[in-house]
Amino acid sequence: MGELANCPNCGALFVKGARSVCDQCYKEEEAAFEKVYSYIRKKENRRATLSEVAEATGVEERLIMKFVKERRLHTSQFPNLAYDCERCGNPIQEGKICGNCRDELQRDLAREEAAESIKEQQGKDKSRTYFNVDQKFRRH
Structure with a gap:
């Protein structure tokens, strides 16, 4: 069974289990994912960068990076969706x-x-x- 937690996005109380956000935020994230995915699925948008996708869809870069990190968006299909290395900041x-x-x-x-x-x-x-220890130097 899950534990009670506050949603990192909105602060609402929810039972943390398979999801790391509350139901409302999850629904919003899913809608954002659909918007991003439908945008980059178009042939002319497959080479769009992270910032271009964010600007075109209105979805925050942070959320798009989350989709990439969770492997919901595969960078083999969308090669310009890169995010920063946590150590040096180079795109990965x-x-x-x-x-x-x-x-x-x-x-x-x-x-x-x-x-x-x-x-x-x-x-x-x-x-x-x-x-x-030499015997002659030992004290008796």
Whole structure:
């Protein structure tokens, strides 16, 4: 069963479950989706950019980006519907970050793991060090 939540769009109280917005906002989003989809389905509009679609349909760019992120609008069919990478701002068509940022984060992570591995190995080496106490220097 869902939990009670406030709609992020209008603030109305609703039971959060499969949808992240209230019924009224969901209906409005569906109407906006139909408007956007019918616009970009036309052959002459398939290469429209995000801002061009927003201007022509009156639907907010934020909502169109939501449709793309939810994969309701496939960028393979509409190649100019791109949105910004959350890290650097370059235009992307899927995911949250671009390929360059992803590669950079993977390199940084690999570097961090290598540094941790070296520290761990150094700690193990120190624990293997044995000291021999010469008998003549021992106190009785």
